[in-house]
Amino acid sequence: MQTRREVEKWDIFELVLQGPSEGNPFRDVRLSAQFQYKNRIVKPDGFYDGNGTYRIRFMPDRAGVWRYVTRSSKPGLDGHAGEFVCVEPSPGNRGPVRVKDRYLFAYEDGTPFMPFGTTCYHWTHHGDERMEALTLQTLKESPFNKVRMCLLPTRDMQPPAFAFAGTCPGDADTTRFNPAFFAHLEKRIGDLRQLGIEADLILFHPYDKGHWGFDGMDEETDRFYLRYVIARLAAFRNVWWSLSNEYDFNKNKTVADWDRLLQYVQRCDPYQHLRSIHNGTKMYKTSTLYDYTKPWLTHQSIQHWDAELTTEWREQAAKPVVIDEISYEGNSSRRWGNISGEEFVHRCWEGMSRGGFVSHGESFIDRETRAWISAGGVLYGESPKRIAFLRSIMEAGPADWIEAAEKGAYRLLYFGRRQPVYRHVELPEDAVYRADIIDAWEMTVTPLDGTFTGRVKIGLPGKPYIALRLVRV
Amino acid sequence: MQTRREVEKWDIFELVLQGPSEGNPFRDVRLSAQFQYKNRIVKPDGFYDGNGTYRIRFMPDRAGVWRYVTRSSKPGLDGHAGEFVCVEPSPGNRGPVRVKDRYLFAYEDGTPFMPFGTTCYHWTHHGDERMEALTLQTLKESPFNKVRMCLLPTRDMQPPAFAFAGTCPGDADTTRFNPAFFAHLEKRIGDLRQLGIEADLILFHPYDKGHWGFDGMDEETDRFYLRYVIARLAAFRNVWWSLSNEYDFNKNKTVADWDRLLQYVQRCDPYQHLRSIHNGTKMYKTSTLYDYTKPWLTHQSIQHWDAELTTEWREQAAKPVVIDEISYEGNSSRRWGNISGEEFVHRCWEGMSRGGFVSHGESFIDRETRAWISAGGVLYGESPKRIAFLRSIMEAGPADWIEAAEKGAYRLLYFGRRQPVYRHVELPEDAVYRADIIDAWEMTVTPLDGTFTGRVKIGLPGKPYIALRLVRV
Numbered sequence: 045m046q047t048r049r050e051v052e053k054w055d056i057f058e059l060v061l062q063g064p065s066e067g068n069p070f071r072d073v074r075l076s077a078q079f080q081y082k083n084r085i086v087k088p089d090g091f092y093d094g095n096g097t098y099r100i101r102f103m104p105d106r107a108g109v110w111r112y113v114t115r116s117s118k119p120g121l122d123g124h125a126g127e128f129v130c131v132e133p134s135p136g137n138r139g140p141v142r143v144k145d146r147y148l149f150a151y152e153d154g155t156p157f158m159p160f161g162t163t164c165y166h167w168t169h170h171g172d173e174r175m176e177a178l179t180l181q182t183l184k185e186s187p188f189n190k191v192r193m194c195l196l197p198t199r200d201m202q203p204p205a206f207a208f209a210g211t212c213p214g215d216a217d218t219t220r221f222n223p224a225f226f227a228h229l230e231k232r233i234g235d236l237r238q239l240g241i242e243a244d245l246i247l248f249h250p251y252d253k254g255h256w257g258f259d260g261m262d263e264e265t266d267r268f269y270l271r272y273v274i275a276r277l278a279a280f281r282n283v284w285w286s287l288s289n290e291y292d293f294n295k296n297k298t299v300a301d302w303d304r305l306l307q308y309v310q311r312c313d314p315y316q317h318l319r320s321i322h323n324g325t326k327m328y329k330t331s332t333l334y335d336y337t338k339p340w341l342t343h344q345s346i347q348h349w350d351a352e353l354t355t356e357w358r359e360q361a362a363k364p365v366v367i368d369e370i371s372y373e374g375n376s377s378r379r380w381g382n383i384s385g386e387e388f389v390h391r392c393w394e395g396m397s398r399g400g401f402v403s404h405g406e407s408f409i410d411r412e413t414r415a416w417i418s419a420g421g422v423l424y425g426e427s428p429k430r431i432a433f434l435r436s437i438m439e440a441g442p443a444d445w446i447e448a449a450e451k452g453a454y455r456l457l458y459f460g461r462r463q464p465v466y467r468h469v470e471l472p473e474d475a476v477y478r479a480d481i482i483d484a485w486e487m488t489v490t491p492l493d494g495t496f497t498g499r500v501k502i503g504l505p506g507k508p509y510i511a512l513r514l515v516r517v
Numbered sequence: 518m519q520t521r522r523e524v525e526k527w528d529i530f531e532l533v534l535q536g537p538s539e540g541n542p543f544r545d546v547r548l549s550a551q552f553q554y555k556n557r558i559v560k561p562d563g564f565y566d567g568n569g570t571y572r573i574r575f576m577p578d579r580a581g582v583w584r585y586v587t588r589s590s591k592p593g594l595d596g597h598a599g600e601f602v603c604v605e606p607s608p609g610n611r612g613p614v615r616v617k618d619r620y621l622f623a624y625e626d627g628t629p630f631m632p633f634g635t636t637c638y639h640w641t642h643h644g645d646e647r648m649e650a651l652t653l654q655t656l657k658e659s660p661f662n663k664v665r666m667c668l669l670p671t672r673d674m675q676p677p678a679f680a681f682a683g684t685c686p687g688d689a690d691t692t693r694f695n696p697a698f699f700a701h702l703e704k705r706i707g708d709l710r711q712l713g714i715e716a717d718l719i720l721f722h723p724y725d726k727g728h729w730g731f732d733g734m735d736e737e738t739d740r741f742y743l744r745y746v747i748a749r750l751a752a753f754r755n756v757w758w759s760l761s762n763e764y765d766f767n768k769n770k771t772v773a774d775w776d777r778l779l780q781y782v783q784r785c786d787p788y789q790h791l792r793s794i795h796n797g798t799k800m801y802k803t804s805t806l807y808d809y810t811k812p813w814l815t816h817q818s819i820q821h822w823d824a825e826l827t828t829e830w831r832e833q834a835a836k837p838v839v840i841d842e843i844s845y846e847g848n849s850s851r852r853w854g855n856i857s858g859e860e861f862v863h864r865c866w867e868g869m870s871r872g873g874f875v876s877h878g879e880s881f882i883d884r885e886t887r888a889w890i891s892a893g894g895v896l897y898g899e900s901p902k903r904i905a906f907l908r909s910i911m912e913a914g915p916a917d918w919i920e921a922a923e924k925g926a927y928r929l930l931y932f933g934r935r936q937p938v939y940r941h942v943e944l945p946e947d948a949v950y951r952a953d954i955i956d957a958w959e960m961t962v963t964p965l966d967g968t969f970t971g972r973v974k975i976g977l978p979g980k981p982y983i984a985l986r987l988v989r990v
Contacts, residue, residue: 384981461857
């Protein structure tokens with residue numbers, strides 16, 4: 045008797061089947077499976093992986109015995125049945141990230157997750173193993189726990205492989221996929237998972253401009269692509285879906301198109317990974333942002349330079365605010381990629397102290413490795429270590445620091461470019477607080493002597509980038 | 518035969534008459550004069566100066582012989598006739614400042630005037646001659662050529678004298694004025710004139726809160742006050758009228774009230790000094806600003822922290838943009854008074870490079886002299902010398918640097934907190950430019966080698982607070 049296979053909770057159970065390779069199996073063969081644990085049923089799609097190989101991936105979320113049976117339009121792939129044991133997760137495996145308490149995130153096991161994201165759009169696309177290893181090493185040593193990355197190439201790239209079949213823009217065949225491309229991508233998503241880093245996958249982007257044609261496919265092809273991507277990748281617990289980067293720069297699609305595609309992803313994904321869409325437009329008025337109250341969006345993935353608007357965005361849509369682009373630290377000639385480290389760190393503090401999350405990006409264009417945001421490699425900026433410091437401050441505080449402030453348990457007052465020498469603070473008369481002066485740039489925490497109650501005047505150092513932290517004793 | 522009196526153009530001709538002192542001459546005696554040069558007639562009001570003395574002040578604006586005759590409700594003051602000779606102005610006397618070319622200012626003699634303002638609200642009110650002398654000395658050594666200053670006291674002040682009769686809030690008599698207060702103020706306005714500094718006089722403000730009652734007088738009393746102020750001060754060529762500071766914080770008055778009072782000032786002032794009103798509200802949307810297109814306003818006197826909006830304000834009202842409050846350099850606990858010198862200088866460059874003027878203010882609260890914005894004294898900040906540098910840069914460039922940019926003669930590109938290592942610039946193919954790198958913070962100008970034509974890539978130092986200046990050879 046064969047030992048039953050064991051898979052830990054939120055890891056991947058993969059079923060491999062052999063089947064037909066003639067014709068176009070990507071398009072012509074339907075395959076799925078029904079996984080059942082007690083009353084719980086999940087039905088992931090399978091996918092064709094080339095050379096007559098078919099796979100069905102499944103991410104179990106309950107410990108215990110799961111039974112499955114396959115369903116297919118091809119008799120040889122249909123009716124395969126079996127079971128496996130889902131065991132408790134090992135340390136570090138906390139499940140996929142979910143929205144929690146409206147404005148926050150937590151892993152499925154309940155552990156709070158604060159995204160400290162970064163962006164490396166095409167770090168997996170250049171066929172440079174050494175550089176990808178370097179990127180992973182850099183990420184490992186960084187404070188970042190989420191990476192925004194694209195599936196599709198830009199017009200300026202000559203990648204060794206891409207999501208669809210073909211070798212160059214002219215012969216891209218959008219009726220077939222390139223299993224080797226996906227296998228490589230999956231290896232990297234797995235590497236990120238190993239490092240505890242979420243992969244915020246950008247499914248479309250407007251940087252094609254008709255070169256590859258992937259930015260202007262018809263809706264049927266878009267869905268064909270999305271379904272394949274979801275079948276392959278959704279079983280990775282660290283996957284987030286970012287339907288498009290700078291969607292409004294893509295003139296081939298309307299907001300209604302994006303809405304339908306987002307709902308399609310919502311329908312296809314058995315695990316309901318986080319879903320959002322990311323704007324490009326330069327906006328003075330926040331009302332021109334995508335309407336993040338739409339129910340198929342789990343969180344707000346914003347591009348805007350003004351972190352002070354975080355407060356407004358929280359009011360507009362009671363969903364987490366993730367400012368995925370706030371300009372990058374760097375020295376590019378472009379506005380989006382050349383703010384100073386000081387300015388970048390300032391924006392991080394401004395956004396977080398208002399209850400949002402600010403993602404990092406770096407674009408130094410004259411250093412040894414290419415710009416981090418496009419190719420990964422090495423980080424040169426002044427902000428990463430200060431983001432690590434900010435992360436340590438935030439993770440040492442309450443999971444919901446805004447609610448804690450409302451309840452009088454905790455306050456983090458950030459003064460930014462202001463440099464007051466004191467601050468009057470109104471504290472409850474019936475509670476006692478200790479206070480720390482935090483220097484966001486120098487990365488120091490200086491406890492103040494004594495404790496504080498009621499209306500108090502607290503001395504401050506009179507320099508920029510200072511925060512005052514009050515914690516109820 | 519008596520020698521005719523000589524007064525230089527834009528200086529003050531003053532006629533002194535003796536008349537009745539019984540009753541309330543401030544209210545009961547009407548006095549004016551008609552001054553005539555060829556076909557030009559100007560009719561300034563006179564005013565009662567106490568002790569039976571009446572004065573009529575007149576600022577001639579044409580060289581030549583002016584004749585006058587007085588008109589009064591009192592026979593003894595009526596019908597005094599005479600003449601004087603207006604001679605050409607001495608060096609440094611360029612006349613009052615006027616709006617020129619929509620967005621700019623110039624003295625009446627045509628010399629461009631770029632306001633580099635500062636604020637010392639009550640520097641003349643504290644009865645401290647030593648401090649006033651110190652303020653004048655500081656101003657003399659500063660880059661500032663305009664001072665915002667109030668006529669009326671705040672609720673927290675105990676001034677030795679104020680505009681109206683009386684000694685304390687309880688016995689203020691708004692039917693009479695205090696000539697000694699005005700004589701002192703006029704001395705200081707004269708001192709400023711001597712230094713080439715414009716006095717941007719704030720006629721009302723909301724910091725009274727009913728204490729003195731001057732923020733909630735009836736319209737007749739407001740007009741009585743304004744008419745007296747204009748009769749006394751309008752002949753000073755360096756006077757600007759700022760009808761109110763933070764007008765929207767005064768709950769006793771509506772925008773319609775302010776409109777009527779502004780039109781009253783417009784009617785009473787024979788010289789049409791610059792006129793504006795200054796907002797207080799914290800605004801996200803610029804549409805809540807006072808409507809600066811109203812014809813009785815000569816320029817926009819804005820409070821806002823975002824100098825980037827200068828471009829928008831120019832579009833909204835084709836009048837000069839003067840950001841009279843953009844937050845002050847300092848270390849006050851209040852948001853309006855604690856930005857860093859670096860941030861302040863940055864805002865100045867941002868606003869000016871977009872075609873606006875940014876006024877200075879300083880509010881260090883723990884130094885030897887009190888906060889500059891309220892009491893004058895000494896400046897402690899890091900911004901004044903850098904504003905001097907900015908002024909030298911601007912005054913060395915074209916008077917209308919925005920128009921010059923449109924015509925291809927000059928460009929000043931300011932990169933702020935951005936730190937690009939190069940910039941592509943599109944220059945005409947048929948012209949040759951030289952270029953300078955300007956460091957706004959370090960106050961250096963570094964000429965680049967060679968000349969530039971057409972589309973060029975210009976190397977930049979990759980640090981914040983840099984400007985690139987291009988000048989057609």
